Amino acid sequence: MASMRRWPAALKRGLLLVLGLGALAAFVPLWVDDPLSIDLSATLQDPSAAHWLGTDALGRDLTSRVLHGGRISLGIGLLTSLLSLAIGVPLGALAGFRGGWTDSAVSRLIETVACIPSLLLAIALLAMSPAFLRGVPDVVRVALVLAFAGWIPVARYLRGEFLRLKSATMVEAARASGASDLRIMVRHLLPAALAPVLVTASFAAASAILVEAALSFLGLGVQPPQPTWGGLLSDAREHIDQGWWLAVVPGLALYVAVLGFNLIGEGVRDLLDPRAHRA
Template sequence: MALQNKSVQKESMQQKEEVEIYSPWREAWRKLKKNKMAMVGLGITVLLVIVAILAPYIALHDPLKVDLMKSLQPPSSEYPLGTDRLGRGIFSRIVHGARISLRVGLITQSIALIIGVTLGALAGYYGGWVDEVISYLINVFLAFPFLLFAIAIMATLGPGINNVFLALAIVSWPGLARIVRGQVMSLKSEEYVEAAKALGANDFKIILKHLIPNCMAPIIVTVTLGVASSILAEAGLSFLGLGAQPPTPSWGLMLSSGRSFIRTNPGMMVYPGLAIMVTILGLNLFGDGLRDALDPKMKDN
């Protein structure tokens, strides 16, 4: 009897391990780890987050302190990337600029996530006139080019980093809503949804606890890629003078202020441009890797 109990316990433990091994999220992480470019993107993304969190400790100088006596200095031990026209350390401003970029990406996509998931889930679940109205709004918003629409909104609201959050959220939610709508429409006829209805669950509970959790894979991918788009759009708006305003250490604003010194001090444009390029590349690589890992149709080679 003791041997039988031990064998039964061993079999149950093996079954539990198999369930854990073949968990969808565990399987997605396994696929993601096999994608070298995705892991490079993840590393860049993690580095961006660390730099943003520890910016006051990493930066060597106050990014807002003006010292005209040290204007346009070349790279040195004191200023690793040199100084700008006001004597501010370019390295310190780039480090603090990571905070601005990360805030823009996360806050913008958080707002877009709330709006897009809510409207998309309602349209996909209820259909009928609700779907027609929401789909019409989605099509109207998607009819405008992303950046031009953001510029138009910023021209109406006025420049400022807080208005950037709102403008980019407004232009970001329609794509997310359309994805969620399609997912919910395909899932609402599944057996587990019918079983929840038979047990008396209301529409709110069905959408929140059964439908949206099963849409998380495309939502995560879309939001990850959306963070990259938002960071790039903020840099463009700040470059045009519609985003962050001086003396905020925004990468786009640094590019704009360095235009006049492209020949005499090219580092004023090159270094923030590289920061933008590496950040967007990392997020896009990570987002593409997530898409491949979370897509059940993708198979290992």
């Protein structure tokens, strides 16, 4: 890995945004008010020293609610990204390396899932999830649903890279030395295809945060009383004329998180595949 001084500016900025937001969400809530604490004597208060980002219609501290919501939104984004890799990497690798009916089956599955808009797919799966994910925490349930669509870009990119690389000289040399197919895929092909996999994983996290916010806005994501950025935006609709901060603050947090993960993806791509940057 190149020294930090040689990292692309996009990667540095993205890490600063995501790590900064993550640190705030992880540690600041330890010192701020309970996000579920109701104070009807302090409803819709402007940002002040007592309430840094104001309060909502029930007098709940918005700073605490946004930061606790950040834990959920960032957690879902990262968990979705990991689950997408866990599904997409083996499927894409097998399709690209084995070819034949394996490639045809995986390609048909990719095409079938990819033709459905991710938000509509998530809504449909969430509607069915109580039947097969009973008792699963909302955060895990939403991440599993989002990963069902999130693995598609991972598998598609990895399939293409393995198709391109499997006839390379290094593969022939590994076969001649007696290496198994699994060893060739893990030790030779996967490291060579690392750039698009990591880039896609970062973009998957950004997409998951956006879709989760949309689901929470519609009341289908993580359920109250847990605060989420999408849920806060939904609550703000009724009081936007009385408190601009109710929509601006969670909206800005959502923007920063998505921008950060997108910048990380672009930065990793430029770092590991300079040809893409020059193109």
